[in-house]
Every structure is written in structure tokens, then in C-alpha cells.
Amino acid sequence: MERQGNAPPDDVPVVLAREGHHGPVIHAANRCARLVGVHAGSRVVDMRAICPELQVAYADAAGDRAALDRLVLWARRWCPWTVRDGDDGLILDTTGSDHLFGGEAAMLVEMETQLSLLGLSARLAVAPTWGAAWALARFGPVRAMCGPDEAYFKLGPLPVTGLRLDDATVLLLRRLGLKTIGAVMDVPRLSLTRRFVKAGLHANPLMRLDQVMGKLAEPVSSLEAAPIIRARARLAEPVFDPTPHLPDLCEDLCDQLKQTGQGCRRLHLTVYKTDGDVSHVDVATSAPTRDPAHLHSLFRDKVDRINPGFGFDLITLHASGIEALAQTQSNLEGGSDDALHLTQLVDRLSAKFGARAVTRPVLRPSHVPERAEAQIAALADTRDEAVVLTKERPVRLFDHPEEVRVLYAVPEGPPAQFVWRRQTHRVTRYAGPERIAPEWWKDRPNTRLRDYFKVENQAGLRLWLYREGLHEDGRGGDPRWFVHGCFA
Amino acid sequence: MGALRVNKRLAGQGDTPVSMPHTLSEVFPNTPADASAVAFALSRLPRTTAPVLWVQDRLSRKEAGRPMLAGLPGSRPVIMVDLSRASDVLWAMEDGLRCRGLAAVIGEVWGDPQALDFTATKRLAMRAEAADVPCWLIRRAASPDLSAARDRWRIASLPSAPHAHDPQAPGAPRWSLDLFRSRRTQPGQWVAHYDRASDRVDLAAPSRDRALDPRDGTAGQRAAG
Numbered sequence: 001m002e003r004q005g006n007a008p009p010d011d012v013p014v015v016l017a018r019e020g021h022h023g024p025v026i027h028a029a030n031r032c033a034r035l036v037g038v039h040a041g042s043r044v045v046d047m048r049a050i051c052p053e054l055q056v057a058y059a060d061a062a063g064d065r066a067a068l069d070r071l072v073l074w075a076r077r078w079c080p081w082t083v084r085d086g087d088d089g090l091i092l093d094t095t096g097s098d099h100l101f102g103g104e105a106a107m108l109v110e111m112e113t114q115l116s117l118l119g120l121s122a123r124l125a126v127a128p129t130w131g132a133a134w135a136l137a138r139f140g141p142v143r144a145m146c147g148p149d150e151a152y153f154k155l156g157p158l159p160v161t162g163l164r165l166d167d168a169t170v171l172l173l174r175r176l177g178l179k180t181i182g183a184v185m186d187v188p189r190l191s192l193t194r195r196f197v198k199a200g201l202h203a204n205p206l207m208r209l210d211q212v213m214g215k216l217a218e219p220v221s222s223l224e225a226a227p228i229i230r231a232r233a234r235l236a237e238p239v240f241d242p243t244p245h246l247p248d249l250c251e252d253l254c255d256q257l258k259q260t261g262q263g264c265r266r267l268h269l270t271v272y273k274t275d276g277d278v279s280h281v282d283v284a285t286s287a288p289t290r291d292p293a294h295l296h297s298l299f300r301d302k303v304d305r306i307n308p309g310f311g312f313d314l315i316t317l318h319a320s321g322i323e324a325l326a327q328t329q330s331n332l333e334g335g336s337d338d339a340l341h342l343t344q345l346v347d348r349l350s351a352k353f354g355a356r357a358v359t360r361p362v363l364r365p366s367h368v369p370e371r372a373e374a375q376i377a378a379l380a381d382t383r384d385e386a387v388v389l390t391k392e393r394p395v396r397l398f399d400h401p402e403e404v405r406v407l408y409a410v411p412e413g414p415p416a417q418f419v420w421r422r423q424t425h426r427v428t429r430y431a432g433p434e435r436i437a438p439e440w441w442k443d444r445p446n447t448r449l450r451d452y453f454k455v456e457n458q459a460g461l462r463l464w465l466y467r468e469g470l471h472e473d474g475r476g477g478d479p480r481w482f483v484h485g486c487f488a
Numbered sequence: 489m490g491a492l493r494v495n496k497r498l499a500g501q502g503d504t505p506v507s508m509p510h511t512l513s514e515v516f517p518n519t520p521a522d523a524s525a526v527a528f529a530l531s532r533l534p535r536t537t538a539p540v541l542w543v544q545d546r547l548s549r550k551e552a553g554r555p556m557l558a559g560l561p562g563s564r565p566v567i568m569v570d571l572s573r574a575s576d577v578l579w580a581m582e583d584g585l586r587c588r589g590l591a592a593v594i595g596e597v598w599g600d601p602q603a604l605d606f607t608a609t610k611r612l613a614m615r616a617e618a619a620d621v622p623c624w625l626i627r628r629a630a631s632p633d634l635s636a637a638r639d640r641w642r643i644a645s646l647p648s649a650p651h652a653h654d655p656q657a658p659g660a661p662r663w664s665l666d667l668f669r670s671r672r673t674q675p676g677q678w679v680a681h682y683d684r685a686s687d688r689v690d691l692a693a694p695s696r697d698r699a700l701d702p703r704d705g706t707a708g709q710r711a712a713g
Binding site for chain 1: 519521522523524527528539549550552553554555556557558559560566567568569570571576579580584586587589590644645646648651654656657658661682684
């Protein structure tokens with residue numbers, strides 16, 4: 001999509017490729033490439049032999065489909081009934097709306113203009129049925145138009161590929177000598193019926209032909225755009241504080257959500273000031289909700305951030321991140337419990353302190369203590385990674401290991417005395433070492449290994465001490481000692 | 489023996505562990521880096537798989553580190569809240585105590601901030617009792633001023649028990665516990681043995697009559713001695 005509106009020059013052969021069974025194959029080619037003989041479906045290496053200066057980019061099928069879905073909604077400007085057709089087409093049911101643009105011909109010109117302003121080249125056709133429009137748009141003349149009873153004449157000269165059949169059937173029809181749609185129409189129906197009686201829709205030229213001629217219904221089921229859920233308060237005169245209006249707005253919004261059986265994840269409070277300026281505050285929840293009291297409480301400290309200016313006279317509350325939410329019964333006795341749910345608690349904490357302050361640690365498969373734990377969102381789904389804990393780990397871990405000053409080093413084991421936080425600690429007992437090597441696939445080169453010891457001092461304080469590196473390991477000077485955690 | 493029976497009930501591990509509702513308790517570690525208070529508070533929590541809300545202020549996190557999941561007993565999920573001010577910690581704890589879905593609320597406050605006065609602790613205690621969620625306040629570098637906490641503990645690490653297999657290594661942790669104020673039971677002092685595998689604390693009256701065996705606890709005398 002970064003290419004949109006930024007097409008490569010016309011004299012450079014460019015193709016889009018996708019993965020095939022035997023290496024990449026051509027997904028689409030531009031006009032210059034088609035002229036030198038590159039065609040879709042062939043292998044990229046073969047086409048490189050034909051055209052050495054071929055430029056290849058990979059196709060983004062999912063992105064194309066998403067863009068086409070957005071275009072479906074964009075095309076509602078011409079008619080209210082639009083739908084995506086396969087991976088490369090749009091069907092617009094313009095019945096009764098063409099006169100708004102001055103007839104069908106003028107409407108096609110208008111559509112082509114608007115689409116080209118978006119950077120899209122389009123092939124357009126008007127026809128009474130879906131199938132006829134499909135064939136005319138792909139194989140017919142530019143801006144083809146087909147009246148209700150002209151389908152036989154307009155579609156007759158088009159190739160049988162225009163019948164939306166699969167490749168095997170097209171090949172079969174070609175071998176039978178039926179190369180155009182008109183030829184298929186002229187064959188006595190009975191003889192074709194005998195051959196294709198058991199074939200499905202995609203392999204049955206008769207059913208496809210009936211669809212083209214309008215004898216077999218092919219309805220357009222339009223995609224419903226999600227309704228906008230919004231509550232608004234129009235005020236008689238400008239005010240400076242939206243707080244008194246919030247409960248009613250939340251109530252109104254939650255009623256709308258309840259009617260559609262949905263909950264929202266995000267709320268946007270917008271105030272429209274008298275001087276024409278707009279100010280807004282957003283809050284988010286960790287799970288879909290439609291509880292007005294809870295939504296109201298999320299705004300508790302946030303409305304102060306609205307700059308009222310000279311006052312505002314319109315407040316809107318807009319819900320987004322809408323998800324389906326079923327009604328649940330919380331207890332069988334009737335009545336309601338006023339307890340806060342866990343999701344609501346997390347929302348309140350995140351709304352007040354920011355989402356980064358509320359986290360949940362999860363274990364990760366790594367021996368390096370800093371990487372053995374990851375912080376994820378408090379209510380996120382966890383991937384259950386099989387983490388096996390074999391060694392004893394301290395209860396507390398310092399974010400940054402604190403270096404100690406060694407007073408009395410011994411050849412092996414931890415130092416007999418060291419100074420940490422300006423206090424002398426005498427090691428009475430120790431366990432270890434546990435050697436943790438650097439992860440070469442993540443760490444910088446020359447990261448030193450660590451030897452961890454659990455040491456206990458004379459007062460009973462149990463610390464997790466480590467030596468970074470070895471003597472004369474060629475990665476720096478003498479090894480240093482750090483405190484990394486505390487045992488219970 | 490009488491003290492031991494009382495304390496078994498107090499620990500929630502005796503024959504009738506349900507008799508006491510959950511409430512607010514305070515722990516004062518002897519030194520800031522002492523992690524025994526954390527392990528003690530965790531060992532007292534009910535054995536559920538519900539998450540624990542753990543609120544830390546900035547200084548506690550900096551001076552005493554953060555809880556390490558791999559080292560915590562059991563496999564409870566933990567929801568960490570990292571804040572900077574003590575008043576925010578109290579706000580978050582109070583909000584957490586409204587949620588009955590939590591196993592416990594643990595807060596760490598450094599020093600004696602203005603916000604942590606008698607009223608604040610009273611609010612926490614009443615919330616904890618209303619929701620029946622245990623609440624633990626770990627206060628480092630703090631003086632035990634006026635507070636409404638129902639149980640107030642002082643805790644310090646002692647030299648650990650001898651290791652079963654390695655005389656040179658520290659064994660199971662031992663703590664000196666001092667319940668210096670309690671609304672529910674008699675205050676007292678004990679030596680606690682903590683069994684990490686079963687996450688269980690065994691209390692014993694301190695043996696003040698005779699000194700510990702000099703070889704006990706420091707079996708592997710080292711050159712620095």
C-alpha cells in the first residue's frame with residue numbers, strides 16, 4: 001500500500017510475486033511487463049529469462065483485501081448497497097441512484113474520476129446482473145454499459161473466462177470449441193445439461209450463464225457498517241465543568257450499548273468550545289464493559305485536564321473498540337453485589353496511574369535473571385511457556401545489580417568480607433557457584449559470564465551475589481562482584 | 489505449648505483456621521534489604537490461585553528490589569503496580585481492597601510519609617475486614633508509630649538452619665518474629681523456621697535459657713572467620 005498513488009514509471013516492467021509450489025510466481029504485472037510477455041501465474045525465474053530487467057515486489061494479499069474492504073465503505077457515496085467481489089472487485093447496486101449523477105454514463109465517469117484521485121485505476125461496467133457486470137468490466141470495452149435486454153449481444157463476443165468458471169472447466173470448454181460466451185449460449189441447452197448436470201456452481205457454465213442472464217438469482221448482500229455509538233449533551237449556555245453531565249452521558253451510552261448487546265473498550269469525551277476549538281479526553285478499559293458507574297469513575301481525575309477556554313456548550317461521549325458482550329447474571333439470589341471486579345480494578349488503576357504502571361510479571365525461558373521475567377498487561381492472555389525452575393531463586397531482585405567492594409578475597413568462592421551499602425558483611429556460609437553464561441544470540445560480544453552465589457552474612461542476611469567474568473578471560477580487567485537479590 | 493497453640497491458630501494453619509477474618513497487618517523488617525518480611529507475608533496468605541495485588545513505591549523498589557516471580561512460593565499470578573508516592577500506594581491498596589477476587593493486597597511503603605497516618609491505616613483495616621481480603625503493609629526504614637493495623641510484626645533474619653547435605657551452605661531460613669501489638673491474640677516473640685517447599689512457617693518459642701550451639705549455623709568456619 002505504500003505504493004498507492006506512487007506508481008512506478010510506465011516504462012519499467014514491475015510484477016508482484018507470491019509464493020507458489022515451486023518458488024515465487026507472478027501475482028500481477030504492470031502494462032509494460034505484460035507487453036513483453038509476462039503473464040500472471042507463471043514463475044518469476046522463467047519471466048526473468050524473458051525480461052532480465054524485471055522488478056519484483058512481493059504481493060500483500062491480506063493488505064489488499066483490507067484496503068478493498070475500506071473501499072467498499074468508501075463507495076457508499078454512490079449507492080447504499082456495496083459489497084466486495086473476490087479479491088479485486090467491487091459490486092455496487094446502483095439501482096435508482098444513477099439519476100443523482102446524471103445517468104449511468106455520467107456516473108461511470110464520475111466514479112472513474114474519484115477512483116483515479118485516490119490513485120486507483122479502475123475498469124467499470126454497468127449491467128443488470130452481477131455476472132454480466134463482472135464479465136464486461138474485465139473483458140468488455142471501456143465503461144461498458146448493458147441494458148436489461150442487451151446481455152445476449154453485449155456478452156456474446158466475450159471469452160468464456162468471463163463466466164467466472166474454474167480453470168479446468170474453461171479448458172474443457174475451449175477444447176470443445178466453445179471460446180466465447182455467445183458460443184456457449186448457442187449450444188442447445190439439453191446437450192450441455194447432460195454433461196454438466198452434477199457440476200457445482202464454479203464448474204457449471206449453464207448455471208453461470210443463467211446468473212449472467214438473470215434467470216438465476218444472485219443477490220448482493222451488503223456489508224453493514226457498524227453504527228456509531230455516541231451520547232451528546234447540548235447545553236443551554238456555556239459551562240466550564242463537564243462533571244455534572246457525565247453520569248447522564250454514561251447512562252445514555254450504556255443504554256445504547258445494552259440494546260445492541262455490546263460493550264466498549266475505549267471512551268472519548270469531547271467538548272466543543274464556544275470559540276470553535278475542541279478538546280478531548282480518552283480513557284480505556286481492559287475488558288469490554290457497559291457499566292455506567294464504572295465508566296464514569298474512569299473519568300474521575302481526567303476531566304481536570306480539559307481546557308475549558310471560554311466555556312463549551314456541547315459535550316459528546318463516543319464509544320469505540322466495540323465488542324460483543326453478553327448479559328451475565330452475577331449471583332442467583334437476586335440483588336447486586338457492589339464488589340469491584342478484577343477487570344474494573346485494573347481499569348481504575350490504569351486510568352489513574354497509566355497503563356505502564358499496572359503490569360503482570362510472567363516467566364520466560366531464560367537463565368539470565370533479568371530476562372527470566374517479562375512484564376505484560378495485567379489482564380493479557382499469557383502464552384503458557386513451559387518454564388522449569390530447577391535452581392533456587394531469591395524472593396527479591398534488584399533492577400540494577402549493586403556493586404560491592406571486596407575487602408578479603410579468597411581464591412575460590414565468594415569474598416570472605418565485602419562492603420555493600422557502606423556496611424561490612426562477613427560471609428559465614430555460601431552455596432554455589434551457579435554459572436550463567438551470556439546468551440550469545442542476544443548479548444553484545446564480550447559480555448562476561450556470571451557466577452552466582454547464595455551467601456549468608458554474620459547477621460543472617462542471605463544475599464544473591466555474583467562475580468562478573470573470570471580472571472584473565474580476555475574480556476576486561478579483574479572480575480567485579482555485585483549483589484543482585486535477597487533471599488528470604 | 490500454650491503459646492504455640494495460639495500461634496498455630498494465628499498462622500491460619502491450625503485445626504480451626506477459619507475463625508479469624510482477614511484484616512490489615514503491618515510488618516517492619518529489621519533492615520531494608522531483608523526479604524524475610526515478604527516471604528513471611530506471603531506464607532500467611534490463603535492458599536488460592538487468585539491474583540495478588542502488589543503495590544510498591546519507588547524507594548521500596550529501588551532499595552529493596554522487586555519481587556522475583558521465580559522465587560515466590562506457589563504459583564499465584566501477581567499484578568504489580570509501580571508507583572512513586574506513598575499516597576498513591578494507599579489509594580491503589582484501598583481500591584484493591586474493594587475487589588473480592590483478589591487473594592491479597594500487599595503494599596510496600598518506605599519510611600514514614602505524611603499520608604500514612606492513623607486514619608489511612610484505619611481505612612485500610614476496615615476495607616480489608618469488609619471485603620475479607622488480607623492486606624499486608626510492609627514498611628521499611630519506618631518507625632512503628634500510631635497505626636490501626638490489627639497485627640504489627642517486627643521481623644529479622646537469623647542465621648539459617650543447617651543444610652541437610654552441605655555443611656557449608658545456608659539451609660532453611662530462620663527468622664526472629666516479634667508480634668509487638670495485636671488486637672486479636674497475645675503479643676509474643678518466636679523463632680520461625682520457614683520451609684520453602686511447602687511454604688509453611690513453624691513457630692517456636694525462642695530458647696532464651698541457653699545459647700545456641702556455637703557450631704550451629706556457622707558450621708563451615710572460613711578463613712576469615
